[in-house]
Amino acid sequence: MSPGPATPPFTGPATFTLEPWTSNAGGLARSAAVSLYIAAASTLLACTVGFAAAAYILAMPRAGRLVAAVSAATIPIPHLIGAGAVGLLLSDAGFLARILGMPDGGFPTFVGGPFWSAVIFEYAWKESAFVALVIVGSLARSVGGLCVSLYIAAASTLLACTVGFAAAAYILAMPRAGRLVAAVSAATIPIPHLIGAGAVGLLLSDAGFLARILGMPDGGFPTFVGGPFWSAVIFEYAWKESAFVALVIVGSLARSVGGLCDAAATLGAAPLQRITHVVLPLALPALAVSGLIVFVYTLGSYEVPWLLGRISPEALPVRAVRLFGSIDLDSRPQAMATALVSVMAGAVAIIGGLILLRRLRGLR
Amino acid sequence: MSSRLELKTISHRYSDAKEDVLKDISLTVEASRSVALLGASGSGKSTLLRVAAGLENPAAGKVLVDGEDLAGTPPDRRGIALVFQNPLLFPHLNVVDNVAFSARMAGFSRRRARRQALEYLDLVQLQDFAHRHPWQLSGGQEQRVSLARALARQPRLLLLDEPFSSLDSRLREDMYNLVSLIREQLEPTIVMVTHDRREASVLADSIAVLDTGRILQHGPVPQLHYRPDSLAVSRILGGLNEIPGEVTGGIHSSALGRIKVQDTVDDGAAYLVIRQETVNLVSAGTGVVDGSIASIKSMGAHTLVTLTIDNGSTAKPAVRISAEVVGAPDLSIGELVGVDFEKSAAWAVNS
Known part of the structure; x- marks a missing residue:
């Protein structure tokens, strides 16, 4: 298209022209690139700093309050005021340059410099506070529940695997006496967790069966049910799941381990050495699989922490169920977020477990 | 590695069995000699080895090694190695660590145990396979490693429980040559169980014929073949x-x-x-x-x-x-x- 005679803009009939785009395309592209660079660098820095601040606020409830307060106070400050403050701080004749004794050219060119450092710093500072408070606001309750759920799941899994492995070793080593343990383990598995939790509650509560037998019904008995360490919850899971772990290990080793232990014995391995050098390494894949199943199940299980745990903080599944059942429909998104956190934690555990299993693949 | 074994009036019955699997068995194996226990399946020959190794406690009788009564001595302290019909290599260990197992159990460092294991792997001509895993070996190689592992224990007695029965005839011949080589170099006292009369004749100085838990006859290989004590011995010897x-x-x-x-x-x-x-x-x-x-x-x-x-x-x-x-x-x-x-x-x- 050939350029026509020059006409003043916005006069005469409407015409289509690319001249405003093409006449200074290079400048336009440079501006776009600079803006994208500033936006990307500021976002990256703001998210990094914001996440670190949020983690600190969540992890350190007391000291974190100051960080939260500073962050909250930062948000209402207009960017223009912020930019002015940053300029006064970072310009080559600014506050920082004077403090550092470099007012005459030795100070880096943050303001108006080639890397737009002062601009990025201003955005990162202001927006990191926003990012931190959003993260804290969305996770403040779920993180408490997640920590509780992870603690219960990890402790229960560890205890279940330890007891389950010991039971499996006993069943395998003592074919006769082990039958009773195997029968008790097999009988334990079909009992629903809700019934198990009820039984454990009757056994371990401060007015329960054990407290009465020991003659400590009036406060002397430790707070297992509803106590700070979730002992009754962990005990119930460990009891039930250890039977599962034991039977999985016995099933995977029953055929081979007897002969291998005999061989180890004639090679000079004492009974404990046979367990640590033969049975345990051979049981590791089954132990890892069953432990992973126990962990993920325990993480997402609802009844036991609901019945035997504390009211606050709530385990993730308990919170999710309560929020889903709430008459306040606004609770539904929170319930979904809580459930999602639980799913994500389970997914991370499964991925980690599968990586571990790949490393154990050699133990066939 | 060479001790004298005496089994004195050994009887044994499994808990779920109606009659004794071993009945009043007495047998003496002189140091550095090789004795084959020959008999059909169920004759009690493997049980006799397990009793000698300490894996079964006899209902009656004594196991004496160099005159020492081993009653109450657990298998890991008897100094008796047993090579099983199935190689039973530890699947979580590679070949050299399988052979080094007994030294590790005795408290030697991993380096020293492996160095010693390599010597025994060399004896069975498998040094090049030291870092393979058991599932990467053939049946014959597995059984060689199993033999090297037992020898690395430096046992007072070497018990072989039909270790070559699952191998094909050519591999079996190789293993016979290997056992002969080991006998020349280490002079171990060997008690082996087999139902193959040819194997017994090739590998043993004398044969003890077992039938339904009793030793029918024990003597040199030609005697068993040409001067049997009974029709049963004659039949078992073919x-x-x-x-x-x-x-x-x-x-x-x-x-x-x-x-x-x-x-x-x-x-x-x-x-x-x-x-x-x-x-x-x-x-x-x-x-x-x-x-x-x-x-x-x-x-x-x-x-x-x-x-x-x-x-x-x-x-x-x-x-x-x-x-x-x-x-x-x-x-x-x-x-x-x-x-x-x-x-x-x-x-x-x-x-």
């Missing part, structure tokens, strides 16, 4: 010829005629046992007796020819005698041939 007859004053009378036998046999009904390998086929009328050919069975390089001897009576069943001859003789069913054997080596057992 003897086919049992000629019925009567012994009177050291003379056995049967369809084969009157033949001088050993003086120790009692007068009365007795069977003449003649190894089929010692029977020759000759022209009719030139041997001890004539017979007509009833069957011809190829055994590879040998042929088993069975003949019917006319015993002069239609009331008694016909007497049969077998001859194992070299190659494939030009004979036909029903043909009349002579049967010949060394009369001076005739052996009878009371029925």
Whole structure:
């Protein structure tokens, strides 16, 4: 298209022209690139700093309050005021340059410099506070529940695997006496967790069966049910799941381990050495699989922490169920977020477990 | 690595069994000697090894090694290594760590245990396989590693429980050569269990024949073959010829005629046992007796020819005698041939 005679803009009939785009395309592209660079660098820095601040606020409830307060106070400050403050701080004749004794050219060119450092710093500072408070606001309750759920799941899994492995070793080593343990383990598995939790509650509560037998019904008995360490919850899971772990290990080793232990014995391995050098390494894949199943199940299980745990903080599944059942429909998104956190934690555990299993693949 | 083993009046019964699997067994194995326990499945030979190794506690009797009673000594402290029918290599350890297992259990450092293990792998010619895993080995290689692992224990006694039974014939020959080499170099005392009489004859200085939990006879390999104590021993050693007859004053009378036998046999009904390998086929009328050919069975390089001897009576069943001859003789069913054997080596057992 050939350029026509020059006409003043916005006069005469409407015409289509690319001249405003093409006449200074290079400048336009440079501006776009600079803006994208500033936006990307500021976002990256703001998210990094914001996440670190949020983690600190969540992890350190007391000291974190100051960080939260500073962050909250930062948000209402207009960017223009912020930019002015940053300029006064970072310009080559600014506050920082004077403090550092470099007012005459030795100070880096943050303001108006080639890397737009002062601009990025201003955005990162202001927006990191926003990012931190959003993260804290969305996770403040779920993180408490997640920590509780992870603690219960990890402790229960560890205890279940330890007891389950010991039971499996006993069943395998003592074919006769082990039958009773195997029968008790097999009988334990079909009992629903809700019934198990009820039984454990009757056994371990401060007015329960054990407290009465020991003659400590009036406060002397430790707070297992509803106590700070979730002992009754962990005990119930460990009891039930250890039977599962034991039977999985016995099933995977029953055929081979007897002969291998005999061989180890004639090679000079004492009974404990046979367990640590033969049975345990051979049981590791089954132990890892069953432990992973126990962990993920325990993480997402609802009844036991609901019945035997504390009211606050709530385990993730308990919170999710309560929020889903709430008459306040606004609770539904929170319930979904809580459930999602639980799913994500389970997914991370499964991925980690599968990586571990790949490393154990050699133990066939 | 060489100790004397004495088993004294060993009896044993499994908890769910109705009768003893071992009945009053006594056996002595001198240092550096090799004894084979030969018997059919269920005769109790593997149980006897497990008792010696300490894996089973006998109901009665004693296990003595160099005169020391091992009652109450657990298997890991007996200094007796057992190689099983299944190699039973630890699947979580590679070859060198399998062989180094006993040294590690004894508290040696990993480096020293592996150095020692490599020497034993060299003995079984598997040093190049040191860093492979058990599932990367063939059956023969697995059994070699199992043998090296047992030898690395430097045991007072080496027990072999049918370790070569799952190998093909060529691998088995290789293993026989290996055991012979080990016997030359280390002179271990060996007790091996087998149901293969050829294996027992190749690897052992003497054979103890077990049947239903009892030792029927223990003696040098030729004695077991040519001078069995009973028909059962003769049968277990693969003897086919049992000629019925009567012994009177050291003379056995049967369809084969009157033949001088050993003086120790009692007068009365007795069977003449003649190894089929010692029977020759000759022209009719030139041997001890004539017979007509009833069957011809190829055994590879040998042929088993069975003949019917006319015993002069239609009331008694016909007497049969077998001859194992070299190659494939030009004979036909029903043909009349002579049967010949060394009369001076005739052996009878009371029925």
